[in-house]
Amino acid sequence: MTPVSLEAAARRVMRFVRYLWSRRYDWQGKAVGSLIGLAGGLFGVVTGAIVGHMTDILLRQGRADRALVRYLENPGPHDIEECAPGAASFCALATLLALESKERRRRGGLLGVESIGTAALAAETAAAVFGLSREFLPALESYSRVAASMAPRLNRDLLAESLAARRAKAGDGAALAAALSSLARGAGAEELAREAAAILDPAGAARSAALRSLPREDDPWRILDLPKGASIDQVKASFRALAVRFHPDALSGLGEDREREAAAAFRKIESAYREILRSVEG
Known part of the structure; x- marks a missing residue:
């Protein structure tokens, strides 16, 4: 074999190794399960399959959460999985509004539910505005919980800009702005809702300003x-x-x-x- 063919073969091997590493989250859980199965015989095969499946789910969830954190820290064209385009940024904005309104919500109740949690409230609102069934609520609540945990670091304007861009084809900026405004209680939350509305629905924001x-x-x-x-x-x-x-x-x-x-x-x-x-x- 000539030096040239050896070098080409080495490059192919390295590409294959890099591919395997890039897909590590897809096989790590299964590998763990296989090792357990080999160690325990037939019973171990069943146990290993279950453990491998659960490990796979945890690894995928961890990867999705890290991608979501990167997106929320710097909203832009990140590759994140969403229930609907813009769902993550909407949940983040809804969570910020719910947190701003928390004291008022405790006193008077919001949307008729006094005890509803911040993440659940944001998720319910998102499901309603995007027309999603209740099976998507766990994912929406996950977006909201992550957003709540990093609220001080979130850039509200960038989130609203990203939401507007992701929903541009749908043309539902006015509905999104109205849904966010419905969560606002108190001066701070109302100001945040107005800022988001100015980006999501500029014409509607101008009309509201005129009315004020x-x-x-x-x-x-x-x-x-x-x-x-x-x-x-x-x-x-x-x-x-x-x-x-x-x-x-x-x-x-x-x-x-x-x-x-x-x-x-x-x-x-x-x-x-x-x-x-x-x-x-x-």
Whole structure:
């Protein structure tokens, strides 16, 4: 055999060894079971098969958990197994919201269940929003427990960005944002929910922001956000801007109560504009 063929054979052997090592989690458990079986005869074969299977499951779970931790620490195009695209990042965000809301949840109950655990709550919410059956709850709870254990290290914005990217084809950003918002209790959690919604559903977040700034004043000048005595041009410009911002068509899809509130605010803006024009024009 020539030196060239020896070198080629050595390379093939090394590639095979590397392949075996890369697949070590697939055969380590079975190897342990085989050794036990060889040592114990027929009874050992059965026992070894059971132990090997259980070891295989544990090794696979350990590998999956490590991949999940790497993904949650740095959300991006990691190769992780999920019940549905984006399930891991959603569970992580839901867990963070549940943790932020924990004290309020203890006092008043959340989603009608006072004693539900953080991981279980996040998993139930994820199953509902992704349309998953209850058989997926253990996996969803696993995502949530891992996220809870590393909560201080999680980057909320990156998780929301990753979730938006993984669900881009589904186009359900508004539903995801609404599900996360339903978990928020207290200022900290509500702020986190708004930040996530701005990434998952930018249009909906803009509508919600507009609703939060609806005019509550009775003074027509303050309603139009103008100093008293502003020029006609300023009055008209402010009215046009507010009319566009609070027009009912621009704030549709918010639910009947919020839409009625927006329509009332729009009428108040129109009334303030007419009142100022009458006072200025005499």
